[in-house]
Amino acid sequence: MKLIKKTIPLAIVFVFGILTLLTYYVPHKHSVDFLETMNKWENIVTAFAFFLGLISLFYAHSTKISRKADGWGYSLFVFVGFLAIIIPAYISKGKNMNGAELTWMGWAFQYIYNPLSATMFAVLAFYIVSTAYKSFRIKSLQAFVLFVAAMFLILGNVPLGQIIWDKMLGWTGYNISQVVDWIMHVPAVAGKRGIMIGISIGAVVTALKIIFGIERQYLGKD
Amino acid sequence: MSHTVLIAGAWISAGLTIFLFSFLYKDNPFFKIAEHLYLGAGMGWWCQIYFGVLQEKVWTPLTHHEWLVLLPALLGLSLITQFIPKISWLSRYGFTFLMGYGSGLAIPAGLATDFINQIGGTIQPFANLAGMTAFTLFNSVLMAVGVICVLIYFFFSLEHKGAIKKVSNVGIYFLMIYFGAAFGNTVMARFSLLYGRFDSLYTFSGKQYLYATQVILIAMVTYFILHGFLTRNKADQDEEAA
Numbered sequence: 001m002k003l004i005k006k007t008i009p010l011a012i013v014f015v016f017g018i019l020t021l022l023t024y025y026v027p028h029k030h031s032v033d034f035l036e037t038m039n040k041w042e043n044i045v046t047a048f049a050f051f052l053g054l055i056s057l058f059y060a061h062s063t064k065i066s067r068k069a070d071g072w073g074y075s076l077f078v079f080v081g082f083l084a085i086i087i088p089a090y091i092s093k094g095k096n097m098n099g100a101e102l103t104w105m106g107w108a109f110q111y112i113y114n115p116l117s118a119t120m121f122a123v124l125a126f127y128i129v130s131t132a133y134k135s136f137r138i139k140s141l142q143a144f145v146l147f148v149a150a151m152f153l154i155l156g157n158v159p160l161g162q163i164i165w166d167k168m169l170g171w172t173g174y175n176i177s178q179v180v181d182w183i184m185h186v187p188a189v190a191g192k193r194g195i196m197i198g199i200s201i202g203a204v205v206t207a208l209k210i211i212f213g214i215e216r217q218y219l220g221k222d
Numbered sequence: 223m224s225h226t227v228l229i230a231g232a233w234i235s236a237g238l239t240i241f242l243f244s245f246l247y248k249d250n251p252f253f254k255i256a257e258h259l260y261l262g263a264g265m266g267w268w269c270q271i272y273f274g275v276l277q278e279k280v281w282t283p284l285t286h287h288e289w290l291v292l293l294p295a296l297l298g299l300s301l302i303t304q305f306i307p308k309i310s311w312l313s314r315y316g317f318t319f320l321m322g323y324g325s326g327l328a329i330p331a332g333l334a335t336d337f338i339n340q341i342g343g344t345i346q347p348f349a350n351l352a353g354m355t356a357f358t359l360f361n362s363v364l365m366a367v368g369v370i371c372v373l374i375y376f377f378f379s380l381e382h383k384g385a386i387k388k389v390s391n392v393g394i395y396f397l398m399i400y401f402g403a404a405f406g407n408t409v410m411a412r413f414s415l416l417y418g419r420f421d422s423l424y425t426f427s428g429k430q431y432l433y434a435t436q437v438i439l440i441a442m443v444t445y446f447i448l449h450g451f452l453t454r455n456k457a458d459q460d461e462e463a464a
Binding site for chain 2: 005008009010012013014015016017018019020021023024025037038040041042043044045046047048049050051052054055056057059071074075076077078079080081082083084085086089090094101102105107108109110111112113114115116117118119120121122123124125126128129132141142143145146147148149150151152153154157182183184185186187188189190191192193194195196197198199200201203204206207208210211218219220
């Protein structure tokens with residue numbers, strides 16, 4: 001039982017991990033074909049993984065409805081939202097536009113999904129501002145540097161920032177967009193590069209640990 | 223698509239936008255409805271995408287007698303056994319495939335993009351030292367110094383004291399500039415979404431959309447006033463009864 005429960009899954013990780021890794025360093029038609037096939041396979045398995053999540057979500061909300069748990073009425077709207085997209089998608093065969101005309105799918109995207117998605121993230125703007133107020137209380141030089149960089153980025157992208165800059169520092173001969181550009185391309189890149197190099201080392205080490213079966217927490221318990 | 227359907231769309235869009243914005247005042251049933259709708263609609267959106275993937279990459283090849291796709295399909299199906307405790311271990315086959323493929327892909331991608339390219343990008347400008355202006359030379363030196371300082375900040379094998387501490391402290395300033403820039407960009411992205419929503423609300427407030435925004439907004443405000451008034455009265459009554 002240990003063989004099919006543990007050894008074979010670990011062998012699958014090892015084989016697919018090593019083969020995928022090698023394809024990058026072996027410039028041959030077979031390795032390109034292999035990578036293409038694996039990419040298709042990954043898309044298929046990911047699609048099933050999505051359905052795993054979908055079933056889990058539906059199960060949780062249908063249980064809530066059947067047990068009439070607290071706030072069960074809201075769970076009905078999960079199914080309403082789902083059907084509001086899936087039915088138009090089925091009618092329109094997954095196409096948003098039919099020539100220049102909006103299909104039912106396009107309608108559902110434009111008037112249901114897009115407002116919900118965009119507003120949900122837009123609401124965060126208010127919370128970001130309130131968080132900024134709390135976190136930008138300048139207590140140290142480092143916090144001041146963070147504040148200045150953020151302010152340049154924010155003001156540099158709006159006309160108000162340009163007006164303020166022109167009034168106060170216009171004599172320098174530079175405009176604020178040049179300063180923003182410099183911040184983004186020199187000191188910010190230095191910070192970002194340090195982080196990216198660190199992350200890449202961590203990612204490579206973790207990937208190697210997974211391939212060689214040292215890291216196996218994702219297998220779960222027996 | 224008829225004009226009536228577009229007007230209905232405008233009302234739904236304006237309604238959902240206002241429902242979600244109502245959370246800024248306080249948590250309320252309208253926000254919760256919109257929140258749950260978003261969850262469902264999001265899943266619906268991805269469902270039609272993944273359904274298309276399965277149709278294109280499993281169903282169509284099978285109709286052309288390409289039986290090899292059965293293998294990833296079975297690996298994928300194995301994931302669903304998560305719901306059957308007795309055979310849930312089968313799902314490991316699907317997960318291990320994803321982990322193996324993902325890890326194998328992450329190593330060269332991580333090394334090439336995030337490691338070698340970043341180091342290369344820092345060193346490369348110095349290859350053209352003769353053609354550099356004083357300003358570009360200053361920028362290149364500043365960037366190289368910044369990268370080294372940040373790396374030393376993240377290097378924990380050496381105790382951060384003396385010169386190492388000073389260098390790693392300089393690294394913190396570069397990190398702060400990056401975090402500030404990233405924060406500023408995030409704020410601007412969120413605000414551009416916000417302008418977009420306000421623009422939609424403004425559009426739907428027109429006569430051709432039967433003043434959708436105003437009507438829904440007034441209805442929401444009326445609800446909050448009435449709800450506040452009724453709950454306060456109830457609370458007063460409960461207090462008197464107690």
